[in-house]
Amino acid sequence: MTEKIIERVAGRACVVRGSDIDTDRIIPARFLRCVTFDGLGEHAFEDDREQAKGDHPLDDERFEGACILIVGENFGCGSSREHAPQSLMRFGYHAFVGASFAEIFAGNCTALGLPCVTLAEADLSALMDSVEMDPEQEVVVDLASRTVRHRGGSLPAGVRDGTRKALLEGSWNATNVLLEAGQEIEARARDLPYTEGFRSQGP
C-alpha cells in the first residue's frame, strides 16, 4: 500500500521568524487533552498569537491561505508531540522551509507526508524578506529538483535523501514499509537474548 506521492508543494507562503521555536509554542500543552487530532488547527501558535494581539503572521490577512511555512533555525525543538505538525497541517501548511529542523519534528512531518527542506542562510533570509514584501507570489517547494523556487529565483534546498525518496515514492507511511520485513521481525526478536531468555514474572 502506498500513500500519496509528494513531488512538490506550491502556493503562497507565510513567514514566522525566530530560532528555537519549540513545540510547546506551536501547540500549547493544554490542547493535548484530546483523543483525536481533529480540531487542533485553530490552536496553532495560540499563545504567541494571543500575546501578539493580532500581530502574529498566522493572523496576518496577507498570508491567509498560505500552504508553506517559512521558519528559522531549530524549528520544532522540544517535546515530541506530533500534535505540533498536526496542528500546522490542519491550519493549512503542507511544507516547511527553514534553516534547520529539530529531528523528532522533522520525522513527525515525514510521517504525515509534509516535507521539511532547508536553505542556506543567505537564501533563507532573502526568501523571508521577499515573501514578507510580496505575499502574493507563488513559492514552490520542489522535492524532485531539490529546489525552492520563487520570484527571486531557484534556490538549492537541502532534504535528507531517505526522506525525499519516501515522499517521492509515496512510501512515507513507515508502518507499511516496516511490515514488509514480515517474519524477519520475529526472527530478529528471537536472536536477542533478552526476548525469551531473561524472562521474569512481573507483579
Added chain:
Amino acid sequence: MTSPRSLFDKVWEAHAVRELPDGQTQLFIGLHLIHEVTSPQAFAMIEEMGLPVRFPGRTFATVDHIIPTDSQLRPLADSLAEEMMVALETNCRKHGIPLFDTASGHQGIVHVIGPELGLTQPATTVACGDSHTSTHGAFGAIAFGIGTSQVRDVLATQCLAMAKPRLRRIEVTGKLGGGVYAKDVILHVIRQLGVKGGVGHAYEYAGPVIEAMTIEERLTVCNMSIEGGARVGYVSPDETTFDYLKGRTYSPEGAAWTRAVDWWRSMATDPGAPFDDRVEFAGADIPPTVTWGINPGQATGVDEPLPALSSVPDDERPGFTEALTFMGFQAGQPIAGTPIDVAFIGSCTNGRISDLREAARVAKTGQVAPGVRTLVVPGSQEVARQAEAEGLDQVFKAAGFDWREPGCSMCLAMNPDKLVGREMCASSSNRNFKGRQGSPTGRTLLMSPAMVAAAALRGEVTDVREIL
C-alpha cells in the same frame, strides 16, 4: 581480537532487522512505553489499518501527563482528561497491554517507573511517545523519543525506521564540588554545547564524574540529552547498573540473571572504541547552574551574572533579547537574589527518591518564605511510598511545602497544576520554554531540586552551598 566498539554500535547492530530502501535502518524495539497523551491516536491508526499489536508483551502503559496531583479519584474532574484515561484503559484492555494505573501501586511518570520496575535494561532499545525517553539511556539502553505515527509503527511492527546518528562521547573528568548535582552537570553541558549542539547525535556520557554517579543521577543526565538536541544519550552499563537492577520486579532472576549480566557486560563500550567526536568537561568547573532564559541552554552559574550583550554573537542577539524581555531580566545582572513565586520539585528529571532526599535536606533547615507557593510531586507511587517511609513527606510539610500525588504536574501543566500570570517558578523540571508551565507569560528557572528547596526557603534564587 575484534576491534573495539561502542555500546551504541553493538546495540544498533543487534537490533537491526534490515536496511530500508530509503537508507534508514529497521530497528527492533525491545521495550515500548506508552501513556495517555500520545497513544490514543496511534491505536486509532492501527485499527483503521486493520492491524493488531504485534508484540503486546513488549508494551507497557501508565498514566502521568494529565493525572491531577491532588485528588486522583475517578471520574476525573476534567472531562477531557477523563476521556483520555478511558481511551488508554480501553486500548490496553483490548490489546492485552499491562497498564500501571493508580490502582496498581506502580503508577508514575513513564520515565520513573520503567527504571524502578526493572523494565529498562542494558543493551536494549526503548521507545516512548515522549521526548525525554532518552532518560532510559542511564542503563545503557538506546532510547528514542518518538511521535504518534511512530507509536503506531511500534504497536504494529515493534520496529522503528531510524537513521543512525553520529556518536559523541562527553567525558566529565575529576570530581564535582559540594552542592553540585547531576542536574548541574547536564545544564552545564547544554549551556556549553548549545540547545542545537547535539542535533543528529547520540551522546555517550563517560568519565570519572559519570562513573561515580548513581543510576538515579545518570537518569537525570540522560533525561535532558534532548534539551541539548541529542535524541539519544546513554551511559555504558557497569556494576552500578547491575546492582540497581538486581531484584527489581521485571529483572531476570537466578540463572537468567547470570546470563543477563554476562550479556550486558559483553555489550558495554570497549576501551578504545571509536567515536565521531569527543568533548571534555572538568567536573570542578561546574557550578550550581540556573537557567535565566527561555531555552535550557540559556543558563548561568548561580554565582555568575547573566551574559553581557557584548559577549553574545550577533546572530544570537535577537533570541537573547527576546529571552531577557520575556523574563524581565537585564543583561549582566546577577541571577542570585531573583525573587520567586512558585517552587516545583518533581518531574522525570528530578522526581526520584534521591532528589526528594536532597531537597528535604535543605527543607529541614527552615520554612518556606511567605508568599511562595510550593509543590513537591513524587515521580511515582513507589517514590511516594519510599519517601513516606523515610518521613520525607513530614519534613516537607513541616517546612510548609505542599506534598502531592505522583504525576508530571507542573512540568508541562496539562493537569490543574499551573503557573498563573507572570509568576516566576524555581523548577526542578527540564524545560523553561515560554508557556511550558501552564501560563503563556509564566517564567521558569531550571535548577537542581536542592536549589529549588533553597529558593523556596529564601523566596529568591539562592546558592544552595550557603545552606548545605
